[in-house]
Amino acid sequence: MQHVLRVLRPEEYFIVDEPYYEPVGDEIAVFEAAYQNGLPILLKGPTGCGKTRFMEHMAWRLKRPLITVSCHDDLTSSDLVGRFLVKGGETIWVDGPLARAVRAGGICYLDEVVEARKDTTVVIHPLADDRRVLPMEKLGELLEAPDTFCLAISYNPGYQSVLKDLKQSTRQRFVALEFDYPGSALEQRIVEKESGIDEGRARQLVKFAHMTRNLKGQGLDEGASTRLLVHAAKLMVSGVDPVVACRSSIAQALTDDPDMLTAVNELSASLF
């Protein structure tokens, strides 16, 4: 593998090659319209169904840098906005990713936003309504967002605990786009395109995904996502035995329960 290491500042991360994305409905048109009108966007959907890929595709389409923040429960507002650091005996201000995105007029994508603490999500409120400003309390400044700036957040309504629901005051500021696993034929095409696997194998993989989705609620929290299917397909293209590929890239990723693992492995073995 030849690789030229590129080190980029987040706001310079422009996506040059078109990321592969198969539209399921009119999500691209809706996103573009929202973007033109300066409205923030909320992506809902289960894990691995293409939310992040959609964001990359849109960033490419709109030719804006994409700054992604994966939220976690220790994420504080200063992690987003910025903080003072001590450097050489002086305190200097360092912008957080959200402030950088606003300054650069890029797209800021807060992935899995409900994972962040509730007080953190509040800092995006002024950015997410018609004010479109980011207050930087510690600097005593307001950062006004240029027209090209766009805020997008994602969340998975499926598995998170009730404690981590998105607040009404947050969600009601956004244009919401719902994502789900694509239909069988489309999903098969995606698996083929992403991995270069042949049609028959791709069909079997999609069928296997549906089997695991049958088990949702019967002991599995989630069925296999499209992303997992692509992983399995890539392994298979590299010459890994299909049953082994499904076991290591799908079954083990879905569950730790030994009975469930055996059942899922038997399901994949029944297809290949």
Next chain:
Amino acid sequence: MRRLTAVELEERLDVHLDPALSSRRTAARPAADLAAFPRRKQDFVLHWGAVIARDNAELAYQFTAFAPQAMALMDLESVESWLLYAMDLYDKKGQMPAIRAFQEVADFAANQQEKLAGRALEDCAGVLERFVCGLNGRPLKILAGERTFTDTETCFLPPVVGRLPDKEANFRLYKAMAVHQWAQNWYGTWRGGVLLEAVESARLTGADLALVHALEQVRLDACIARDFPGLHRDMAALRRALDPDAGEADPHWRALVAPLEEPRADVGVSLGLAARLGARLPLPCCYRGELDPASVRSRLEVRAALERDRFRIALAQLLEDRDGAAPGEDRPEAETLPETRERLGIRRQEDPDSPDGVRFELFLDGNPVAPPDDVISTMESIIQDHGEIPPEYLVAAGPGLYRRGVGGEAKDADSAWAGAYHEEGAFLYDEWDMSRQHHRKGWCVLREHEVRPEDPAFYHRTLRKYGGLIKSIRRTFEVLRGEDRIIKRQHFGEDVDIDALVDAYADVHAGLEMTDRLFTRLHKDERHIAVMLMVDMSGSTKGWINEAEREALILLCEALDTLGDRFAIYGFSGWTRKRCEVYPVKRFGEPYDDDAKARICGINPRDYTRMGAPIRHLTGILAEQEARTKLLITLSDGKPDDYDHQYRGEYGIEDTRQALFEARREGVHPFCITIDEQGADYLPHMYGPANFTVIADVTRLPLKVSDIYRKLTS
């Protein structure tokens, strides 16, 4: 040690076999047989004879009589599994099957090898159930049965499969059996009632039915080969190993069954072919089992009625959503509303995006509507049975159907089903039998019963009585409550720690190394505790103790409410293994409100203290809670005890101890507060040395309980 003589043996056997002996049946014969064995084996028989006699003297006699034969055939370990197998049968099915098991010792010994290599259904039912559920369609239950068949909701499989030399191969045979039964359901052996009709009109007799089944198997195997090549490979390999001379390769036979292997073939093709073939004998197949039209019919009838009603109610719902008013309100008696028929429609559509290639779409007033998920699964189940949504289903339910309830009446755990013999709607729990050193499977029948709320006067009286104490409890517990606090001098945090920065600055100027601990961080100290209070409601608590228990509960609840810890209160009581009871006073998630307070006042003494099953039940509830610390606190007044003498004493203590072990394995910390002065004698054994408190004076219970809780959780 010296070998015992026949006379000595008879003397010892007489002691515990006495109730089963008579003038015609003495222990002389078994004693004489046993005299030939070495002392170790003699002791083994004497020991187990005594253990079994505690349950049933007749069985003990049978065991003793057949033990010599058993020991001649098998080693001691196998003899032990033979007697445990018989005792399990006794627990589950009663005396006769157990006696038979003892008598058939030779069979057991012969099957021993098979049993060692075989798979027990118990061990793999969970995997099979999930596997079949994953394949497609309606989930099927897996149960052990004497015959191998499906009633379209359950797969009945043999309890043990040992036809193949190793466990893995035997599992594959199980899988093949389950898949064949699933295939009957999914690929439509019973669809549309075609086969059932043929059987009921007496066109098909037993032998013909077997032939139809064999042809169906060919058809289903072809379906499986198309959809699940891996599975088909496995099943074909099994047939090669187990049905070597099945004669499938015969070209004449192949030509005959070719139409069955067409993708469009259905059960009608099998029926037609069977009629032409006449009295031909079906080929053997290791995983086929049999067809049982009668049980399918009875299942189907219940399910069809249920799903038809559910579907019609769902249609009424859709109409209501569309019109903004419930249909047919003017006719409270009507079960269906025929005028809705023409507004509804259903269409079958080819759809490459659905996993099966077709989709059924529901139409209301000519526009497609999307029913909710539960209705979709009802529709799928109907389609699985009928191949379509029958036109007569397409009519909305009227108010009469709502009132009657779906598919007959609902079952209520408190009414007829509360009796000792109906185990429906109840939870079954294992119990530890110390003398057997084994669990008795599904031995205890446990139910949850409502607690009737009582006048909350008792609550207010308690608050007045302990007014000062409650204030101080609240104060102490408020201190305990986790508060947000700012920690200084951190590596990272939300804010700069100015003090630290000034110090660091000074350090740098003095030429020292500068620290990087320059931030303050907000630390959230959340108490992450779930507490289950398990309250003794046995008859012995009557009077003072019960009152003290309730007072203690009220004080503790006040404390817990201040603290914000999640808690639940369950009472427990019981009367033999068939009637273990728990009484939810306050569940997790329910608020501590007036209703909960009234239910605390309604805690009344009832029967006995069979503790194992309630502990197992409450552990299960507690384990579902998401909390870092899970506490199970028992308030009790004495040892585990029950109406039957067996549970009393050591047996009960050991079972409770085992249940607590299991709880600890689930991450639950058990703790016991007792007023039994003798508690210190047995509680360390059950709960561990530091996990209990004995309160000698009942009146001090309310004062102490909150105190204990504070120490326990801080």
